[in-house]
Amino acid sequence: MIFSKKNEHELGSDASETTPAGNALDLLKKDHRTVSALFKQFEGAEAEDEKVALAQQICVELTIHAEVEERLFYPAARAALDDKAENLVDEAAVEHRSLKALIAEMDGSSAGDRLFDANVKVLKEYVEHHVKEEEREMFPKLEDEKIDLDGLGAKMAELKSELQAKIGEAKHPRNGAKPSVHVPVLHGGNGAHSKAKSSTSKSKNGHTRSTSHSAHR
Numbered sequence: 315m316i317f318s319k320k321n322e323h324e325l326g327s328d329a330s331e332t333t334p335a336g337n338a339l340d341l342l343k344k345d346h347r348t349v350s351a352l353f354k355q356f357e358g359a360e361a362e363d364e365k366v367a368l369a370q371q372i373c374v375e376l377t378i379h380a381e382v383e384e385r386l387f388y389p390a391a392r393a394a395l396d397d398k399a400e401n402l403v404d405e406a407a408v409e410h411r412s413l414k415a416l417i418a419e420m421d422g423s424s425a426g427d428r429l430f431d432a433n434v435k436v437l438k439e440y441v442e443h444h445v446k447e448e449e450r451e452m453f454p455k456l457e458d459e460k461i462d463l464d465g466l467g468a469k470m471a472e473l474k475s476e477l478q479a480k481i482g483e484a485k486h487p488r489n490g491a492k493p494s495v496h497v498p499v500l501h502g503g504n505g506a507h508s509k510a511k512s513s514t515s516k517s518k519n520g521h522t523r524s525t526s527h528s529a530h531r
């Protein structure tokens with residue numbers, strides 16, 4: 315990464331290794347603050363390599379965060395909430411699809427690309443809207459429910475560490491190559507990249523069919 319050690323620490327990118335997990339809602343809010351700080355830093359950045367590094371880190375943070383929510387938090391929320399409040403989880407899941415489509419759009423892009431800044435700006439707006447709904451509508455409802463937020467938080471912190479280890483270090487550009495954003499692929503069928511850019515399914519004859527989500531792009 316291009317960041318200095320100081321910046322990494324300030325941004326909390328290694329927070330899961332140094333601080334206790336806290337409950338599920340605290341963990342998610344902390345992620346939200348981390349991404350918000352990265353967007354703020356992006357707005358003040360001028361050097362192209364710094365902008366790419368920040369956009370890269372935003373995509374990584376959001377991809378891991380969305381995966382943890384989808385695999386652990388949203389199912390727990392769905393189980394705890396009544397039918398009416400469950401709609402909040404459906405809406406959040408749909409919003410994740412749009413976020414992932416935009417993140418996938420940024421894959422391979424460089425700071426000099428015409429739409430680079432616009433993509434990051436729109437991603438920030440999507441994220442702000444989504445975070446507001448989670449924190450103001452969904453989370454308060456869960457605080458009133460009998461749900462083991464500490465136990466869930468511990469599981470989420472564990473999954474987050476696993477995903478961080480899987481993604482590993484950011485790739486450095488080859489000598490002379492322009493730095494560009496590399497969207498992490500977490501696994502075959504559920505990563506930001508694979509899910510947002512295309513979804514595949516087996517047809518009757520066993521061939522893999524690909525469906526493009528062009529409406530989001």
Ligand SMILES: [Fe+2]
Nearest residue numbers: 383406444448
């Ligand atoms: Fe979310």
Ligand SMILES: [Fe+2]
Nearest residue numbers: 342383445448
């Ligand atoms: Fe979230």
